Amino acid sequence: MTVTSSNAKAEIQDAEEAGHRVPYKVFTERKYFDLEQERLFRGRTWSFVALEAEVPNSGDYKSTLIGQIPVIVTRAEDGSVHVMQNRCAHRGARVCRSLRGNTPTLECVYHQWAYDLTGKLIGLPFRRGIKGKGGMPKSFDMSKHGLNQLRVETLNGVVFATFSDEVEPLQEYLGPKTVEHLGRIFNRPIKVLGDQRQYIRGNWKLYAENTRDPYHASLLHLFHATFGLYRSSQTGASLMDGKLRHSMLYSQSSSNDDARDKEVFKDARSFDSDFVLNDPSVLAGRKEFDDPITLIIMALFPNVIVQQIANTLAVRQIVTYAEDEFELVWTQFGYADDDEEMQTIRRKQSNLIGPAGFISMEDGEAVELVHGAVVRDQEQTSYIAMGGDQAADADHLVTEGAIIGFWDAYREVMELDAKYGIPE
Amino acid sequence: MQVDKLTGVELQYEVERLLARYVECIDDDRLEEWPDFFVDDCSYKVIPRENEDRGLPIAVIDCDSRGMLLDRIVSLRNANVYPEHVYRHLVSNVHVKGIESGEVVVQSNYAVLQTRNDGVTKIYNAGRYLDRIVVVDGGLRFKQKRVVFDTNRIETLMVRPI
Numbered sequence: 243m244t245v246t247s248s249n250a251k252a253e254i255q256d257a258e259e260a261g262h263r264v265p266y267k268v269f270t271e272r273k274y275f276d277l278e279q280e281r282l283f284r285g286r287t288w289s290f291v292a293l294e295a296e297v298p299n300s301g302d303y304k305s306t307l308i309g310q311i312p313v314i315v316t317r318a319e320d321g322s323v324h325v326m327q328n329r330c331a332h333r334g335a336r337v338c339r340s341l342r343g344n345t346p347t348l349e350c351v352y353h354q355w356a357y358d359l360t361g362k363l364i365g366l367p368f369r370r371g372i373k374g375k376g377g378m379p380k381s382f383d384m385s386k387h388g389l390n391q392l393r394v395e396t397l398n399g400v401v402f403a404t405f406s407d408e409v410e411p412l413q414e415y416l417g418p419k420t421v422e423h424l425g426r427i428f429n430r431p432i433k434v435l436g437d438q439r440q441y442i443r444g445n446w447k448l449y450a451e452n453t454r455d456p457y458h459a460s461l462l463h464l465f466h467a468t469f470g471l472y473r474s475s476q477t478g479a480s481l482m483d484g485k486l487r488h489s490m491l492y493s494q495s496s497s498n499d500d501a502r503d504k505e506v507f508k509d510a511r512s513f514d515s516d517f518v519l520n521d522p523s524v525l526a527g528r529k530e531f532d533d534p535i536t537l538i539i540m541a542l543f544p545n546v547i548v549q550q551i552a553n554t555l556a557v558r559q560i561v562t563y564a565e566d567e568f569e570l571v572w573t574q575f576g577y578a579d580d581d582e583e584m585q586t587i588r589r590k591q592s593n594l595i596g597p598a599g600f601i602s603m604e605d606g607e608a609v610e611l612v613h614g615a616v617v618r619d620q621e622q623t624s625y626i627a628m629g630g631d632q633a634a635d636a637d638h639l640v641t642e643g644a645i646i647g648f649w650d651a652y653r654e655v656m657e658l659d660a661k662y663g664i665p666e
Numbered sequence: 667m668q669v670d671k672l673t674g675v676e677l678q679y680e681v682e683r684l685l686a687r688y689v690e691c692i693d694d695d696r697l698e699e700w701p702d703f704f705v706d707d708c709s710y711k712v713i714p715r716e717n718e719d720r721g722l723p724i725a726v727i728d729c730d731s732r733g734m735l736l737d738r739i740v741s742l743r744n745a746n747v748y749p750e751h752v753y754r755h756l757v758s759n760v761h762v763k764g765i766e767s768g769e770v771v772v773q774s775n776y777a778v779l780q781t782r783n784d785g786v787t788k789i790y791n792a793g794r795y796l797d798r799i800v801v802v803d804g805g806l807r808f809k810q811k812r813v814v815f816d817t818n819r820i821e822t823l824m825v826r827p828i
Contacts, residue, residue: 436724
């Protein structure tokens with residue numbers, strides 16, 4: 243019997259089979275995480291930071307993170323939205339310490355350096371010293387010591403920011419299909435309904451894969467398939483923008499056919515039509531869009547998912563803490579003009595999503611299942627081939643093409659070689 | 667039992683006994699019995715403190731009937747995928763605040779320790795119970811249980827009731 247080393251085995255597979263392979267080291271090695279913070283979260287990308295509805299009034303602020311970097315989102319007196327690094331220009335303290343609030347100025351508690359809502363330094367104690375002693379040097383120039391301001395763009399009330407001067411304007415970055423579908427969901431003023439935070443001990447890219455993966459949705463999430471919210475047999479599509487960064491998968495529950503689906507899912511653990519709800523009112527809903535789409539998951543590179551599942555609307559922001567830790571911040575919303583019945587529908591359907599959601603809780607477990615198992619064997623790889631081995635759009639849901647798209651975009655922004663190596 | 671006929675000490679005893687039986691039922695994994703602690707048209711919400719404080723409606727679990735509670739358990743047993751774990755509830759500071767229209771208004775503190783199959787025990791969730799309790803068939807049941815949790819960041823997922 244010939245003994246083959248695991249690396250050699252992987253290479254043999256490479257030669258024989260089509261399919262995309264991602265080495266496990268990109269999930270577990272700190273050097274990839276560190277490079278992501280530079281090239282990805284602080285590089286040529288736009289990150290989601292807030293919904294404008296979270297900071298509706300002058301002086302409103304929200305603190306959040308881009309990658310690991312704390313930032314503040316503010317609404318200034320003139321109504322404009324600003325994003326700045328949450329780090330005092332003096333000695334580096336976090337300026338804004340609350341998650342959200344309203345304030346006329348941003349003041350660092352350490353030495354009371356004060357900034358206006360755009361991040362400009364407007365005052366500091368003892369600048370001229372006390373009784374002629376101490377004080378800042380004559381050459382001190384207030385205008386050079388503001389908070390680090392980021393480039394900001396909003397689209398239909400969704401606020402994005404970037405550390406990069408080079409990245410293309412937001413709409414160009416998102417691409418026309420993404421812009422169109424963001425416009426579909428954010429078609430009129432929204433109202434924030436609440437936040438949920440889910441902390442997952444795994445690499446954030448496992449979640450980026452998960453949200454570009456229509457294959458798992460009806461297999462892992464039994465509740466989905468059983469109640470017809472999502473089935474792989476539905477009419478749907480998996481689409482990407484021109485640069486493969488963003489993806490959009492959507493489906494139509496009106497295309498369900500229970501008899502056909504029983505046959506389609508006969509080998510799957512996850513389709514049990516004997517499972518009935520004692521109180522089906524959790525699924526009561528209302529058609530609210532002109533098109534037949536009942537589920538859409540838009541994964542915007544790098545850090546946000548925008549979703550409609552039935553009548554639930556939410557953004558899921560990915561916050562990265564380490565190569566093996568990230569947080570999902572789910573912000574659910576409705577429209578400002580929702581009537582009472584619609585408010586009840588959204589509130590009850592919220593049982594479907596979030597960290598305790600009937601159809602979403604499993605994703606936290608799935609990420610941890612993978613992360614816990616790929617800690618070693620760093621050159622070994624996952625195998626992604628459902629629907630073909632290319633980052634291709636599909637007019638069906640039996641595909642992993644958008645996951646390959648993510649990885650193609652990831653390697654480009656990270657400047658990795660084809661085998662995910664970091665060039666010297 | 668009529669709650670307004672009980673002395674303060676008797677009412678405190680009955681309420682504490684209800685809470686003890688309630689958390690024991692969950693901790694012992696007798697979840698099929700858990701909905702029986704509620705009246706049929708109950709309200710059970712597990713809501714992050716950050717939403718409660720802002721008056722925002724979104725909870726992580728939001729049930730407004732005993733049927734919805736049963737469905738949570740049927741789903742947990744048959745549908746959901748989650749890490750194996752057990753809960754251990756610690757309840758304290760049980761404060762019977764008064765009786766309003768026949769409902770006993772109670773606030774208490776709780777902490778849930780979670781142990782997964784790696785043997786590690788962590789403080790999974792902590793917060794307060796805001797309960798409205800009524801008498802049904804001679805026993806106390808929850809008309810409303812509002813679980814407001816401070817631990818806004820839920821570790822991995824939440825499948826089991828608090």
